[in-house]
Amino acid sequence: MAKIWAHSGDSHFLEPEDLFQQILPAALAERMPWSERDGDDEIVHVDGQTLRRKLPKLATKKGSGGLDIMELSTRPPGARDVRARLQDLDHEGIWGEVIYPSLGLWNPLIKDPELVRVASRAENEWIAEEIQGVAPDRLVPTAQLPLLTMQHAVEEVYHVADIGLHAVSLPTGLPDGVDDYNRDSWEPLWAAIDETGLVLSFHIGSDGADTASMYRGPGGAVLNYVETTFGGQRSAMKLVTSGALDRHPTMKVLVSEGGATWVPFIGDRMNEGYRQHGMFVRPTLSALPKEILYRQVYASFQHDDSAVAAYTSMGYRNVLWGSDYPHLEGTYGHTQKTLHELFDPVAPEVRERITRGTFLELFPHVSEPPEAS
Amino acid sequence: MAKIWAHSGDSHFLEPEDLFQQILPAALAERMPWSERDGDDEIVHVDGQTLRRKLPKLATKKGSGGLDIMELSTRPPGARDVRARLQDLDHEGIWGEVIYPSLGLWNPLIKDPELVRVASRAENEWIAEEIQGVAPDRLVPTAQLPLLTMQHAVEEVYHVADIGLHAVSLPTGLPDGVDDYNRDSWEPLWAAIDETGLVLSFHIGSDGADTASMYRGPGGAVLNYVETTFGGQRSAMKLVTSGALDRHPTMKVLVSEGGATWVPFIGDRMNEGYRQHGMFVRPTLSALPKEILYRQVYASFQHDDSAVAAYTSMGYRNVLWGSDYPHLEGTYGHTQKTLHELFDPVAPEVRERITRGTFLELFPHVSEPPEAS
Numbered sequence: 001m002a003k004i005w006a007h008s009g010d011s012h013f014l015e016p017e018d019l020f021q022q023i024l025p026a027a028l029a030e031r032m033p034w035s036e037r038d039g040d041d042e043i044v045h046v047d048g049q050t051l052r053r054k055l056p057k058l059a060t061k062k063g064s065g066g067l068d069i070m071e072l073s074t075r076p077p078g079a080r081d082v083r084a085r086l087q088d089l090d091h092e093g094i095w096g097e098v099i100y101p102s103l104g105l106w107n108p109l110i111k112d113p114e115l116v117r118v119a120s121r122a123e124n125e126w127i128a129e130e131i132q133g134v135a136p137d138r139l140v141p142t143a144q145l146p147l148l149t150m151q152h153a154v155e156e157v158y159h160v161a162d163i164g165l166h167a168v169s170l171p172t173g174l175p176d177g178v179d180d181y182n183r184d185s186w187e188p189l190w191a192a193i194d195e196t197g198l199v200l201s202f203h204i205g206s207d208g209a210d211t212a213s214m215y216r217g218p219g220g221a222v223l224n225y226v227e228t229t230f231g232g233q234r235s236a237m238k239l240v241t242s243g244a245l246d247r248h249p250t251m252k253v254l255v256s257e258g259g260a261t262w263v264p265f266i267g268d269r270m271n272e273g274y275r276q277h278g279m280f281v282r283p284t285l286s287a288l289p290k291e292i293l294y295r296q297v298y299a300s301f302q303h304d305d306s307a308v309a310a311y312t313s314m315g316y317r318n319v320l321w322g323s324d325y326p327h328l329e330g331t332y333g334h335t336q337k338t339l340h341e342l343f344d345p346v347a348p349e350v351r352e353r354i355t356r357g358t359f360l361e362l363f364p365h366v367s368e369p370p371e372a373s
Numbered sequence: 374m375a376k377i378w379a380h381s382g383d384s385h386f387l388e389p390e391d392l393f394q395q396i397l398p399a400a401l402a403e404r405m406p407w408s409e410r411d412g413d414d415e416i417v418h419v420d421g422q423t424l425r426r427k428l429p430k431l432a433t434k435k436g437s438g439g440l441d442i443m444e445l446s447t448r449p450p451g452a453r454d455v456r457a458r459l460q461d462l463d464h465e466g467i468w469g470e471v472i473y474p475s476l477g478l479w480n481p482l483i484k485d486p487e488l489v490r491v492a493s494r495a496e497n498e499w500i501a502e503e504i505q506g507v508a509p510d511r512l513v514p515t516a517q518l519p520l521l522t523m524q525h526a527v528e529e530v531y532h533v534a535d536i537g538l539h540a541v542s543l544p545t546g547l548p549d550g551v552d553d554y555n556r557d558s559w560e561p562l563w564a565a566i567d568e569t570g571l572v573l574s575f576h577i578g579s580d581g582a583d584t585a586s587m588y589r590g591p592g593g594a595v596l597n598y599v600e601t602t603f604g605g606q607r608s609a610m611k612l613v614t615s616g617a618l619d620r621h622p623t624m625k626v627l628v629s630e631g632g633a634t635w636v637p638f639i640g641d642r643m644n645e646g647y648r649q650h651g652m653f654v655r656p657t658l659s660a661l662p663k664e665i666l667y668r669q670v671y672a673s674f675q676h677d678d679s680a681v682a683a684y685t686s687m688g689y690r691n692v693l694w695g696s697d698y699p700h701l702e703g704t705y706g707h708t709q710k711t712l713h714e715l716f717d718p719v720a721p722e723v724r725e726r727i728t729r730g731t732f733l734e735l736f737p738h739v740s741e742p743p744e745a746s
Binding site: 058061063065069180182183184215217218219220221222223225226227229230234237238240241242243259261262264265266267268269270271272273274275276277279280281282283289301302303304305306307309312313314328329330 | 434436438442553555556557588590591592593594595596598599600602603607610611613614615616632634635637638639640641642643644645646647648649650652653654655656662674675676677678679680682685686687701702703
């Protein structure tokens with residue numbers, strides 16, 4: 001069977017555990033968050049404070065092989081090693097990829113804007129050099145922003161563009177006290193992202209709250225898994241309904257790992273609310289919400305059959321595939337099987353669009369795979 | 374243009390304000406919830422207690438015509454009068470309809486299981502006689518259940534079947550202290566619903582919490598509108614992932630007003646979680662979650678273009694149209710325009726399935742419209 005090469009709109013990298021010791025002055029590094037396990041609890045140390053939380057059952061439960069989900073998700077050789085990663089990718093048939101760093105998940109716990117600013121800057125420089133730098137025509141790591149002060153976030157966008165990164169990511173949930181994405185206070189950031197041409201990306205499951213453990217009892221693992229998609233949908237909706245994307249029609253937004261069929265669905269729901277509640281809606285947009293969503297929001301999926309039909313039958317062009325490498329929800333170990341199941345039944349131009357064309361619209365600097373089928 | 378006749382999977386009726394005075398002994402009637410407006414606040418009186426809450430902005434805001442959303446949503450003549458309603462329906466081209474009562478929205482505030490039991494029973498008898506009784510081959514009002522005691526709920530299911538009602542509805546959100554729908558404690562109710570052959574229906578926006586006013590600021594009206602759909606999706610998922618529908622393969626569930634394209638999407642998301650997190654998933658199901666969802670869950674939409682394609686291109690058969698009469702989100706006044714826009718472009722058998730065939734699978738006792746086109 002011919003190898004299908006695909007770019008991935010969703011992948012992850014695990015930084016060295018001592019990254020902050022490597023890249024920050026010692027006095028700052030020791031204030032950065034780090035965590036340890038104590039039975040089923042996680043103890044997070046951050047800036048002199050200690051937070052203990054019970055880990056969600058999914059995080060502590062051992063699967064049939066005796067490994068927990070974190071262990072299973074970091075087993076692939078390239079999870080922590082960029083060069084081993086490229087070998088994994090070549091084997092799987094993945095060429096370009098958007099890569100989300102794993103550190104920074106706890107950044108919302110930091111209360112000192114200056115510490116967040118310095119750490120984000122250092123981490124972005126590190127990913128530019130140590131991830132993107134290894135294969136700049138393939139690896140697209142996403143930058144993080146210091147969100148406690150809008151001015152810092154805006155400055156970091158320009159810095160990120162200066163050091164040659166191509167995407168900047170925001171969490172689907174915000175730290176306490178920070179305005180929601182539909183508020184006008186975000187306008188300077190949208191303007192900076194638009195001006196630099198960076199892609200703005202959201203990865204689902206970054207709500208901050210414990211979305212991942214909302215449900216207990218029968219079916220809980222599946223319910224919690226599905227629940228994570230809604231945060232990505234909400235983020236995209238806020239950018240559409242607030243008028244941010246309407247004011248910046250060249251801005252491109254990627255929602256990673258949340259599937260793609262939600263886009264036609266949420267587009268129709270927004271249109272219904274926008275039209276039927278029209279007398280209560282502010283601001284008025286220059287096009288229907290669905291049109292703006294279709295035009296500027298890109299969505300990646302792994303296995304979803306219906307994502308292909310969202311493109312072929314619902315007119316949503318910006319569908320792209322993603323591997324979620326190296327996570328357990330992803331296709332590592334069965335990438336070719338998944339790609340063949342998804343794309344053997346459809347026309348070559350559909351496969352080309354979803355596996356590579358859509359991705360290249362976001363990241364035209366990424367090269368072609370050696371033997372694109 | 375030929376009239377398209379459709380059955381509606383989603384409509385509403387406004388009971389008389391003094392309904393409980395009519396149907397309950399005075400000593401019980403005075404304990405039932407009633408509300409009054411005080412500026413932008415609503416004061417709810419229930420069983421000797423008084424609760425004041427600030428109404429969501431959408432509820433107090435005046436639209437361009439000087440009316441608020443409740444006034445706009447109850448303007449059609451048939452909102453409170455069943456005979457006037459039938460004239461409205463004939464004019465719009467709606468034949469059969471699932472009708473949700475409006476009282477009972479505050480039932481979750483009642484703490485006395487006995488009061489809830491008696492009130493539900495009386496209200497169900499009233500809708501059987503005063504709504505369904507007027508046109509039993511067209512009007513399908515949904516019964517409500519007393520949820521504070523499982524035994525009461527189960528008894529009321531059998532009572533509802535005895536008095537000839539065809540559907541029973543549950544809220545997407547539950548009163549404090551009641552187990553979530555994925556818990557095994559619900560099994561007696563599922564068994565009773567399955568045994569009686571009643572359709573189980575959920576109407577979106579019945580989360581109980583203030584989902585309808587989660588968002589403020591730019592785009593808030595549209596964001597709040599879309600947010601209501603998620604509760605219906607969650608309810609359906611709980612019944613699938615917990616194994617309830619797998620144990621009762623003839624049970625049919627209707628999710629009203631939440632759109633239909635979410636079904637293929639959520640089906641794919643559940644399958645991904647179920648397969649990829651398989652080692653952590655309990656219970657194991659006899660089929661993939663998507664298959665069970667497709668088989669037993671029905672979903673109604675009003676305007677969504679993509680709902681038609683969910684049937685034609687994503688293999689989801691149980692799509693049905695709904696008018697949401699008499700609400701502002703519905704099609705009152707433009708039903709024929711909407712039906713022609715949705716169905717003129719597709720094959721007659723697609724129109725037949727979505728406008729009437731799916732509905733008749735749920736409610737085969739409903740008659741055919743006089744001149745079905």
